[in-house]
Amino acid sequence: MHGRPRKAPTDEEQEASSNKAVKLRDLQSQVLQFHRNKIYTKEAIEISAKLLESNPEHYTGWNYRKLAVEHLLDHLPENGVDSESIQSILDEELRLVENALKRNFKSYGAWHHRKWILSKGHSSTDRELRLLSKFQKLDSRNFHAWNYRRFISALKKIPDEEELQYTTNMIYDNFSNYSAWHNRSVLLSNLLEKGGKGYDDRGTVLGEEYEFVRNALFTDPDDQSGWFYHLWLLEQTLQREPLFLSSWPPNGSTLCLSIDGYLNSQQSWPMLHFQSKARTFPLILYFSEAVEGVSSSTVTVESEYNAGGDLIWRPLSPKKFGFSQAWLTDLKFSDKVHSLESCPVKITVAHFPGIISSSGMPCSQSCHLSFTVCVPANDQERSEVQTAHRISLEEENFKALATQSEEAKLVHSLSKLEIEKVNRPTTCKQSLETISNEIAHCQELLSSTDCKIGKLTLARLWMARNTLITYGSTDDGTEVHYEDILALYRDLMKMDPVHICYYEDEYSLALWKQATSNLVSLLKHCYQYQETSSSPSMNPSLCVRLNGLSLSRIGSMEHLLWVQMLDLSHNKLRSIEGLETLQLLSCLNLSNNKICSFTALEPLKKLKSLQVLDISNNEIGAHSIDTRRYLCSSPLNHALVSEWHFDKFASDDVTLKDHWDAYLIFDDLNLIQLEIMGNAIVDDRLRSFLFKLMPSLKWIDGESKCD
Amino acid sequence: MEEAESYPPIDPSNFDLIVIGTGLPESIVASAASAAGKTVLHLDSNPFYGSHSASLPLNDFIPFIQSESQPQSRNLTSDDYVSTPVATRPLYSAVETNSYSSEPTENSRKFNLDLAGPRVLLCSDSMIDLILKTGINQYMEFKSVDASFISSADGGLENVPDSRSAIFKNRGLSLTEKNQLMKFFKLVQRHLGDDETEDDKISDQDLESPFVEFLTKIGLSQKLKSIILYTIVLADYDQENLEACKDVISTKSGISRLALYHSSIGRFPNANGAIIYPIYGQGELPQAFCRRAAVKGCIYVLRMPVVAILNDKDSGEYKGIKLVSGQELFSPKLIIAPSFTIPSTPNHDAQVANSDDVSLSDTKKVARGICITKHSLNTQVANCLVFFPPRSLYLEQSTSVRVLQLSSNVAVCPSGMFVTYLSAMCDDNVQGKKLLNAAINALFSVPISGNSENSGASNLSEHAEEKPCLLWSTLYIQELTTFQGGLDSISKTPMPDEHLHYTDLLDATEKIFKEIYPNEEFFPSINVSNDDEGGGSELDS
Amino acid sequence: MGELEIVKHVKYILTVEKKKDDFESVVMEHLRLNGAYWGLTTLDILQKLDTVDVNEVVSWIMECQHESGGFGGNIGHDPHVLYTLSAIQVLALFDKIDVLDIDKVADYISSLQNEDGSFSGDIWGEIDTRFSYIAICSLALLHRLDKINVEKAVEYIVSCKNLDGGFGCTPGGESHAGQIFCCVGALAITGSLHHIDKDLLGWWLCERQVKSGGLNGRPEKLPDVCYSWWVLSSLIMIDRVHWIDKGKLVNFILDCQDKENGGISDRPNDAVDVFHTYFGIAGLSLLEYRGLKPIDPAYALPVDVVNRIFLRK
Numbered sequence A: 001m002h003g004r005p006r007k008a009p010t011d012e013e014q015e016a017s018s019n020k021a022v023k024l025r026d027l028q029s030q031v032l033q034f035h036r037n038k039i040y041t042k043e044a045i046e047i048s049a050k051l052l053e054s055n056p057e058h059y060t061g062w063n064y065r066k067l068a069v070e071h072l073l074d075h076l077p078e079n080g081v082d083s084e085s086i087q088s089i090l091d092e093e094l095r096l097v098e099n100a101l102k103r104n105f106k107s108y109g110a111w112h113h114r115k116w117i118l119s120k121g122h123s124s125t126d127r128e129l130r131l132l133s134k135f136q137k138l139d140s141r142n143f144h145a146w147n148y149r150r151f152i153s154a155l156k157k158i159p160d161e162e163e164l165q166y167t168t169n170m171i172y173d174n175f176s177n178y179s180a181w182h183n184r185s186v187l188l189s190n191l192l193e194k195g196g197k198g199y200d201d202r203g204t205v206l207g208e209e210y211e212f213v214r215n216a217l218f219t220d221p222d223d224q225s226g227w228f229y230h231l232w233l234l235e236q237t238l239q240r241e242p243l244f245l246s247s248w249p250p251n252g253s254t255l256c257l258s259i260d261g262y263l264n265s266q267q268s269w270p271m272l273h274f275q276s277k278a279r280t281f282p283l284i285l286y287f288s289e290a291v292e293g294v295s296s297s298t299v300t301v302e303s304e305y306n307a308g309g310d311l312i313w314r315p316l317s318p319k320k321f322g323f324s325q326a327w328l329t330d331l332k333f334s335d336k337v338h339s340l341e342s343c344p345v346k347i348t349v350a351h352f353p354g355i356i357s358s359s360g361m362p363c364s365q366s367c368h369l370s371f372t373v374c375v376p377a378n379d380q381e382r383s384e385v386q387t388a389h390r391i392s393l394e395e396e397n398f399k400a401l402a403t404q405s406e407e408a409k410l411v412h413s414l415s416k417l418e419i420e421k422v423n424r425p426t427t428c429k430q431s432l433e434t435i436s437n438e439i440a441h442c443q444e445l446l447s448s449t450d451c452k453i454g455k456l457t458l459a460r461l462w463m464a465r466n467t468l469i470t471y472g473s474t475d476d477g478t479e480v481h482y483e484d485i486l487a488l489y490r491d492l493m494k495m496d497p498v499h500i501c502y503y504e505d506e507y508s509l510a511l512w513k514q515a516t517s518n519l520v521s522l523l524k525h526c527y528q529y530q531e532t533s534s535s536p537s538m539n540p541s542l543c544v545r546l547n548g549l550s551l552s553r554i555g556s557m558e559h560l561l562w563v564q565m566l567d568l569s570h571n572k573l574r575s576i577e578g579l580e581t582l583q584l585l586s587c588l589n590l591s592n593n594k595i596c597s598f599t600a601l602e603p604l605k606k607l608k609s610l611q612v613l614d615i616s617n618n619e620i621g622a623h624s625i626d627t628r629r630y631l632c633s634s635p636l637n638h639a640l641v642s643e644w645h646f647d648k649f650a651s652d653d654v655t656l657k658d659h660w661d662a663y664l665i666f667d668d669l670n671l672i673q674l675e676i677m678g679n680a681i682v683d684d685r686l687r688s689f690l691f692k693l694m695p696s697l698k699w700i701d702g703e704s705k706c707d
Numbered sequence B: 001m002e003e004a005e006s007y008p009p010i011d012p013s014n015f016d017l018i019v020i021g022t023g024l025p026e027s028i029v030a031s032a033a034s035a036a037g038k039t040v041l042h043l044d045s046n047p048f049y050g051s052h053s054a055s056l057p058l059n060d061f062i063p064f065i066q067s068e069s070q071p072q073s074r075n076l077t078s079d080d081y082v083s084t085p086v087a088t089r090p091l092y093s094a095v096e097t098n099s100y101s102s103e104p105t106e107n108s109r110k111f112n113l114d115l116a117g118p119r120v121l122l123c124s125d126s127m128i129d130l131i132l133k134t135g136i137n138q139y140m141e142f143k144s145v146d147a148s149f150i151s152s153a154d155g156g157l158e159n160v161p162d163s164r165s166a167i168f169k170n171r172g173l174s175l176t177e178k179n180q181l182m183k184f185f186k187l188v189q190r191h192l193g194d195d196e197t198e199d200d201k202i203s204d205q206d207l208e209s210p211f212v213e214f215l216t217k218i219g220l221s222q223k224l225k226s227i228i229l230y231t232i233v234l235a236d237y238d239q240e241n242l243e244a245c246k247d248v249i250s251t252k253s254g255i256s257r258l259a260l261y262h263s264s265i266g267r268f269p270n271a272n273g274a275i276i277y278p279i280y281g282q283g284e285l286p287q288a289f290c291r292r293a294a295v296k297g298c299i300y301v302l303r304m305p306v307v308a309i310l311n312d313k314d315s316g317e318y319k320g321i322k323l324v325s326g327q328e329l330f331s332p333k334l335i336i337a338p339s340f341t342i343p344s345t346p347n348h349d350a351q352v353a354n355s356d357d358v359s360l361s362d363t364k365k366v367a368r369g370i371c372i373t374k375h376s377l378n379t380q381v382a383n384c385l386v387f388f389p390p391r392s393l394y395l396e397q398s399t400s401v402r403v404l405q406l407s408s409n410v411a412v413c414p415s416g417m418f419v420t421y422l423s424a425m426c427d428d429n430v431q432g433k434k435l436l437n438a439a440i441n442a443l444f445s446v447p448i449s450g451n452s453e454n455s456g457a458s459n460l461s462e463h464a465e466e467k468p469c470l471l472w473s474t475l476y477i478q479e480l481t482t483f484q485g486g487l488d489s490i491s492k493t494p495m496p497d498e499h500l501h502y503t504d505l506l507d508a509t510e511k512i513f514k515e516i517y518p519n520e521e522f523f524p525s526i527n528v529s530n531d532d533e534g535g536g537s538e539l540d541s
Numbered sequence C: 001m002g003e004l005e006i007v008k009h010v011k012y013i014l015t016v017e018k019k020k021d022d023f024e025s026v027v028m029e030h031l032r033l034n035g036a037y038w039g040l041t042t043l044d045i046l047q048k049l050d051t052v053d054v055n056e057v058v059s060w061i062m063e064c065q066h067e068s069g070g071f072g073g074n075i076g077h078d079p080h081v082l083y084t085l086s087a088i089q090v091l092a093l094f095d096k097i098d099v100l101d102i103d104k105v106a107d108y109i110s111s112l113q114n115e116d117g118s119f120s121g122d123i124w125g126e127i128d129t130r131f132s133y134i135a136i137c138s139l140a141l142l143h144r145l146d147k148i149n150v151e152k153a154v155e156y157i158v159s160c161k162n163l164d165g166g167f168g169c170t171p172g173g174e175s176h177a178g179q180i181f182c183c184v185g186a187l188a189i190t191g192s193l194h195h196i197d198k199d200l201l202g203w204w205l206c207e208r209q210v211k212s213g214g215l216n217g218r219p220e221k222l223p224d225v226c227y228s229w230w231v232l233s234s235l236i237m238i239d240r241v242h243w244i245d246k247g248k249l250v251n252f253i254l255d256c257q258d259k260e261n262g263g264i265s266d267r268p269n270d271a272v273d274v275f276h277t278y279f280g281i282a283g284l285s286l287l288e289y290r291g292l293k294p295i296d297p298a299y300a301l302p303v304d305v306v307n308r309i310f311l312r313k
Helices: A011-036 A042-054 A059-074 A083-103 A108-119 A125-138 A143-155 A160-173 A178-194 A202-219 A224-238 A406-415 A427-448 A452-471 A482-495 A497-516 A519-524 A598-606 A646-650 A654-666 A684-693 B002-006 B024-035 B058-069 B126-134 B164-169 B175-192 B204-208 B211-217 B222-232 B251-264 B284-295 B349-361 B429-443 B453-463 B503-516 B531-538 C006-018 C023-045 C054-063 C081-093 C102-110 C129-141 C150-159 C177-189 C198-206 C226-237 C246-255 C274-286 C303-310
Strands: A244-248 A254-259 A272-276 A280-292 A299-302 A324-332 A340-349 A367-375 A398-400 A526-529 A541-545 A565-567 A587-589 A612-614 A673-675 B017-020 B040-043 B082-085 B092-099 B142-144 B147-151 B157-159 B275-278 B299-301 B306-311 B318-323 B328-330 B333-336 B365-373 B384-388 B401-407 B418-426 B470-479 B490-492
Touching: A011 A042, A011 A059, A011 C023, A042 A059, A042 A083, A059 A083, A059 A108, A083 A108, A083 A125, A108 A143, A125 A143, A143 A160, A143 A178, A160 A178, A160 B164, A178 A202, A178 A224, A202 A224, A202 A427, A202 B164, A202 B175, A224 A427, A224 A452, A406 A519, A406 A526, A406 A541, A427 A452, A427 B175, A452 A482, A452 A497, A482 A497, A497 A519, A497 C198, A519 A526, A598 A654, A646 A654, A654 A684, B017 B024, B017 B318, B024 B040, B024 B126, B024 B284, B024 B333, B024 B503, B040 B284, B058 B092, B058 B470, B092 B429, B126 B284, B126 B503, B147 B222, B164 B175, B175 B222, B175 B251, B204 B251, B211 B222, B211 B251, B222 B251, B222 B384, B284 B299, B333 B503, B365 B429, B384 B429, B401 B429, B418 B429, B429 B470, B490 B503, C006 C023, C006 C274, C023 C054, C023 C081, C023 C274, C054 C081, C081 C102, C081 C129, C081 C303, C102 C129, C129 C150, C129 C177, C150 C177, C177 C198, C177 C226, C198 C226, C226 C246, C226 C274, C246 C274
Parallel strands: A254 A272, A254 A367, A541 A565, A565 A587, A587 A612, A612 A673, B017 B040, B017 B333, B040 B299, B147 B384, B333 B490
Antiparallel strands: A244 A280, A280 A324, A299 A340, A340 A367, A398 A526, A526 A541, B082 B306, B092 B470, B142 B275, B147 B157, B306 B318, B318 B328, B365 B418, B365 B470, B384 B401, B401 B418
16 A cells, blocks of 8 residues: 555545445455366456456466466367467457556566466567556656566567667666666676677776766766766776785794793794794785685695695685685694794795685786794793783773884884785776776766765775775875875765764774774884783783774774784774684773674684683673674574584573573683673673683683682 | 629628637637637638738748738728728838749648747647647647757757756766756756745845846856756847846746746656647647637638728727628627728827837837758757857847747658748847848858759758758748737737747737626636646647 | 554554455455464564464464465465465464474475576466575475575575665566565575675665655655665664664654554555554564564564574474
């Protein structure tokens, strides 16, 4: 009942309605009865036509018609099996469908009945196209008609060029016709894929499309249709092959392993120290976008002491799926090795083709990186006991880095990207031109019109430009200042408060890039953590603090793979997607954010070395609707990796039934220390549940297990 | 006596109203009067309907405007009345015809040339409403004028961006201009929209100010201003030069004309633009009204010249008319076409004199022209409008020149040919001719005049792919008379005016009717129900 | 605006269930089983499910089942997945799924999967991603997903993904909020949401909110209460629901209430119907409106019902 005004019906109307009702009910029961008893007489069929003309939604009626048609076709008089009689039977159906559609051209049943008749090889292209243009004139957005149009053009082999022209005409009639723009994007993708005459040069075709849609954007900037098409064009332009961006250990670094022991402070920077368990250490590759196909056959590792044999590469996405921006493997050293001065490790990424982005682009040119591993000879054994020590994330324990300090130098060496940009793809240049051109037009438009989507598009274009430049060959020109981008988003928040959180998220991504993508800004966020109280034997560790920035979202990790201690407290984080890449992370502070559910913490399940977690003062348990419910692997989405033992685990306590999601997350973690207070869900029952769940856990909110 | 035989006697001899001349205003009044139940006699000395609103075959066209140019007078006396002989005064002057090829004249009958061209109808204008109201659309068919163009700086023709989609399609405007123009259209919509708040409205102060100043104020480019002023609002005079401008358009009226134009777009499903034209020419319109009048009992006699007005011997007031047949007919009211003059009678010289003085002293004239070619001004379209805004042809051009090209699909010319009407306001013949010739030279390639047809033909083949080559053309200057009550019982209708549409002429006509029948409704409305449906069906797509 | 007229809506739903004699209800007769699902789920969200006679409903539903195992929209109507899902959902509401011959129903549904992974709605072969969702949702509720080729089913849905991030009825079909719900829902249930560009689709969806606060189903269309469900649930499943203004949407839905006789309409002051009443109230539940049971965005059933089915055994 769409768009019908609400009013109490008058008596006459009521009467008319019930009269109509009686007639219709009578028709319906008759047809159902014919259907049940397989009666296909002329009269019966006519009655079914009456029914469907007055109620085209009556799907059983359409089914009856199909049976009737099949019956009639089977029982044609022996002599009369001529095409005319078949024609007339099918023509009758086409006529009926047309009348039914006149009554309601959103009737699925009627449209499908027509397809069914056509599948019997009836009707002509012209006839169908005429019908279509009639309906599409009446309602140019009707998606049944558009779907049927695609069906016909496929059935009758109408060339895409002709259909593309049709969309052009529809757009000329009214460029708000999103349906036409949509179909255009579909047809163009096909044509570009085939690359026939006039469509072999992608750049030119897209260029013409930009020009075409620009007329719509300028004529009516408030109309969305053109903008969505423009966004699609943008994506086409930005499509490029994935790039290998960074690694851990970093290219050119020296990794100092302390096997089964503790990092000792005598070691001098800027050597990387890593406490290795079981003589292994992680090797992480980070790409410009999610890729698949990272394996021992696409990545070669040369190291004389590698005892691992063929390496197993695992994607670092929260899920088990093939595509991931970061890939992990473990390098293992043979037990024979007790100390070694320097063992070079050489890695070639994409040595052989096979690494492919989710958009199907292959990583074409191979990159090399190398680092050195050494194991100190004087490796004094230590007992395990001392681990028992609660970490306090109090402010006073953090000191900013002096720019010349050893740590600073270390960060320097860590954050530098030394993966040479040899022969970066030239498509980059072309798309950079296009982007710059679009930026210019966008600015022209904004100079005369204060237009929301225009602003947003400019911000997107600027971000895209920066990405192209940072990932492109060196002589591509200068980046846009992130400040300008941030300013645009601040504008948008004021201008379009309804979507403020969208802009906050975009803002956060830009802010994150600004903070982490160059050394100077990164250093501002690097602190030295040392507990004033702690014993001198505890060496200072490096902590990256991106706290209090009102980040609502986490961005690219390419420069943070080395981080072991991360402070994201006092932001607006709802999701922590991306943290799963920080494999070295041992201490994470997420307190005072907007995390609404345990399921939102799923990325942590990948962090095997995480020991200290602070999620105090979030919104876990404060919401009745869990927005991560289906992004997190669980029995609900049949994506659970490990088996589901929750029931027997929690069977002893009924209320724990509600904590299935806590179980889901913490079951896999080896936390020593957890801060969780200040979340609606927390109570003693949950605490004891968590203690039971994580044997390694020593403290929750400062209370230790024993008491 | 034998003369009398060739003219049938008319019976009865007394009517509520006698109308002389079947021009559009006369026909509408006749039709309205008979609709109001009056007995009406409608006479015309010509063998065809329409008088000054007629559409004529090519060979009859020139003789008509020439004959109308010579005063002709008869004299016949009456026994019981003072009979004042009627004369006609010249309304067309400086007729100048060039024939470069015999083809048009050979196909004379295939032409229906409007005397008062260029003229069209806007789908939402008052004339269309009247046509639908009176139901005469059953006698007529219309076709839409596919496109309108404005002369661009480089002398080419650019599409007029008159709608949202036209702006989108337009190739002549810069992106920013597209943005500005659509913004302006939206601003007008918001202003006219009722549900909107005050700040969406245009201030009263702006509404009173000249439209051109408002357009400047909101920062429209020169190009956009002349597009709006001369192709959509249809201004006659250069609005930029306020002292010389004879009618300065206020923002208020500018906006209402814009609204009329926009409401015309898409009023009828099968008219793609705002503008339509009647098949067989504008002459169909007066005929249609006459047919409706006849249905309502109005008596028609063509080929019946009137020779004298009969006045009462003593009072001298109007009593009736004397026909060329000698028959005398009587009516309390008389309506006469604008070409008639009634020389002064002893008693009434004053009134009559000044009544005609008024019309003569009015210096406004319109220059009209007709061109026949074998090629369209734009290969894409058959029927189109072209506008030359002031100063687009030459610097002193102070009025805009309007051009209407029609093809055989509206049955005004043999297929393969095109008829193009031009008009412009002018103060005198010289100025008028200069305006039209400038436009003609901009649009057509004109064979060196005096050329014989064959050289003209060769000429045509050369220039075919560039500008269309002229086969035939005529230029003339038409007087613009305005309606005066004149004598209390005799009213004179106005000449077809300078405008592209009928709105003003219709207003004047209604005034006449109101003056003679103050208490009668101007076409009592019959069921106006399926208005647009009827409108839709009236157009042949 | 103002409050949610819970009592009046309950009354409205109970009366529509009863009345069968005006033209509208006759026109809708063939999809009465959908109507039952809409009405009863709404009652459950309003915590008033106990007002109906379970056995009456269940036995009526079973009368709609066919030999094939599928359900018709009403007694005497042909079987179709559209109504089979409704039947399963209603039974799930009452925790009565076990009255079914589960494998028979599951076999009917799985028999409708095609070579390319797509699903037909019934034997007559209309193909639509709506049916993919219905099949997957039904089989999941029956714990019988293993009866179909899930991988291919997902493949087909992904092949209907558009360049704006949304989904259509068939490959190349225009994105439409209703269709998007079906595809996102099916991907959610099969743990395949990684196939979705959450930011791209999320932005498209959040731009469905118009000035009035309501949501439309496609760009440049009018808002309609039913999209409060289609759009909201999709946004929730991809964790982008914070991108719209919930407060304004709540007000829009409340504006569409018939404050005298109960029921909710597509737009303010339009005629109400069960369909929009359900979508309005389900929408409010997704918006965490106080006093309503939370509803699950993928299975379109109250969360407690879904948890009961999946977090047990």
